[in-house]
Amino acid sequence: MPERYYPSDGSALYLRGYYPPAPLTADGRLTYRLTGEEDLMLTGEQNGSLSAPFGESDSQSLLYRHLLTQLIFTLTVEAEDTGALRVRSLHLNGLTDEVTLSLAEESLLPGERTVSVPVYEAGEEAEGLPFDGNKLTLPGYVLVQPSATLTIDLVLSVDDDRTHDREYRALPVRFEGGEGEGGTAYTVRVELPDPVIPDPVEIVAVATVGRWQEGDSGSGELVDNRSAETEQ
Incomplete structure (x- = not known):
C-alpha cells in the first residue's frame, strides 16, 4: 500500500472488507435488506502503519467469508x-x-x-x-x-x-x-x-x-475503521 494512505503520525491504519457495499454508521454498523438472494461477506481486520506497513503475507490477506x-x-x-x-x-x-x-x-x-x-x-x-x-x-x-x-x-x-x-x-x-x-x-x-x-x-x-454453491463474483470494499471511530 502506498505510504500516502498511512497516518503521518505513525499510528495504525485498520482495514476490513465487506460485501455488498452499504452505508456505514459511526459505530461501525451496516444494515441490509434481505430477500433470500443477498450473499453477505466479511473479512477479518488487518492493520498497518508507516513503520509496519501492510505486506503480502497470508496473515495479512483480506479473505472473505460468508455470513x-x-x-x-x-x-x-x-x-x-x-x-x-x-x-x-x-x-x-x-x-x-x-x-x-x-x-x-x-x-x-x-x-x-x-x-x-x-x-x-x-x-x-x-x-x-x-x-x-x-x-x-x-x-x-x-x-x-x-x-x-x-x-x-x-x-x-x-x-x-x-x-x-x-x-x-x-x-x-x-x-x-x-x-x-x-x-x-x-x-x-x-x-x-x-x-x-x-x-x-x-x-x-x-x-x-452440503457444498456451498458460488454465485456471481463481486467486488469488496475496504473500510478504515479508525475513521469511523474518530467521528463518534
Whole structure:
C-alpha cells in the first residue's frame, strides 16, 4: 500500500472488507435488506502503519467469508408413477427482512420481522417442475440468517386440474446439529408421501450440510475503521 494512505503520525491504519457495499454508521454498523438472494461477506481486520506497513503475507490477506446460511432444496416422493406430478411452488417462511452487521463484533443482528420468499414458483400457465424418477432438485438457492426458524409451503400438482393440487403448509425445517450456521450450505430434503395417501401424514424437511454453491463474483470494499471511530 502506498505510504500516502498511512497516518503521518505513525499510528495504525485498520482495514476490513465487506460485501455488498452499504452505508456505514459511526459505530461501525451496516444494515441490509434481505430477500433470500443477498450473499453477505466479511473479512477479518488487518492493520498497518508507516513503520509496519501492510505486506503480502497470508496473515495479512483480506479473505472473505460468508455470513449467511445457504439452502438448496431437494424433493423426493414415494410414488411408483411420478410422470404427472409437478411442483407448482415452494415458499420458505422465516427469513428476516433485515439484518444489522457489526464490524467490531463481526456479528449479525436479525430484525424482528420475518417474511416468506419464493424458492420456486411456476407461472400461471406453466405446468411446474417435473420429477426425475422420484427426485427433484430445485434450481438455485436461498440465503437466510443463521439460527433461523424456518418452515416450507409446497404445492404439488397431480394432474391438469388445479383443484386437485396437494398443498403442504408449514412443514418444519430441522437442521443437522440443531440450527443453521453462518457460512455453511445445507441441502434441505423434503420427503413426500404418495399424493394419493390421505392426510394427515407428518412431513419434516431435514437440512444436512452440503457444498456451498458460488454465485456471481463481486467486488469488496475496504473500510478504515479508525475513521469511523474518530467521528463518534
